[in-house]
Amino acid sequence: MNHYGESEFEGVDLRSASSFAGVPDEFQRLWTPHRLAYIENGQQPPEADCPFCLAPEMSDEEGLIVHRGTHAFVLLNLYPYNSGHLLVCPYRHVAMYDDATVEETAEIASLTQEAMRVLKKVSCNDGYNIGMNQGRVAGAGIADHLHQHVVPRWATDSNFFPIIAKSKAVTALLGDVRNAIAQAWPKAN
Numbered sequence: 407m408n409h410y411g412e413s414e415f416e417g418v419d420l421r422s423a424s425s426f427a428g429v430p431d432e433f434q435r436l437w438t439p440h441r442l443a444y445i446e447n448g449q450q451p452p453e454a455d456c457p458f459c460l461a462p463e464m465s466d467e468e469g470l471i472v473h474r475g476t477h478a479f480v481l482l483n484l485y486p487y488n489s490g491h492l493l494v495c496p497y498r499h500v501a502m503y504d505d506a507t508v509e510e511t512a513e514i515a516s517l518t519q520e521a522m523r524v525l526k527k528v529s530c531n532d533g534y535n536i537g538m539n540q541g542r543v544a545g546a547g548i549a550d551h552l553h554q555h556v557v558p559r560w561a562t563d564s565n566f567f568p569i570i571a572k573s574k575a576v577t578a579l580l581g582d583v584r585n586a587i588a589q590a591w592p593k594a595n
């Protein structure tokens with residue numbers, strides 16, 4: 407059955423692709439040439455514009471910082487997977503985990519643990535995703551400045567939005583979440 411009108415393809419040179427070169431397999435292809443610009447240019451800002459270098463120079467509220475340590479600090483991700491998505495970063499602009507000093511590594515670890523405790527207290531989450539994407543090829547959005555993700559998870563936080571619409575429903579505003587986490591973070595004596 408022809409779903410198109412009689413004159414739909416009038417004057418158009420139509421040929422079946424079955425005779426074209428190629429080796430078929432079981433996959434469908436989504437051709438997305440509009441994404442080429444993103445892939446070619448990447449998302450990587452020059453070091454002078456590195457958001458994790460700039461954030462500590464701002465106020466806590468502006469920089470979305472919830473805690474400043476000695477060698478590392480904790481801030482909210484501007485692009486959260488979930489409300490309360492935190493990033494633990496060294497102050498130094500280093501890319502890889504094995505570039506971090508012993509002191510930085512220890513503080514990133516202890517701040518990650520503290521972030522878990524504070525998130526649990528503030529948001530009663532059921533679990534966490536914790537980890538680092540190392541290198542652009544591994545999915546790091548800001549590959550040049552080391553950052554550990556701490557993402558709170560709830561049993562009911564998944565839905566179809568991320569899959570069908572590349573969208574994530576986030577239920578709380580960043581400023582409100584930052585205030586709640588910063589206030590709950592234990593103060594040094």
Ligand SMILES: [Zn+2]
Binds near residue numbers: 457460498499500
């Ligand atoms: Zn940086």
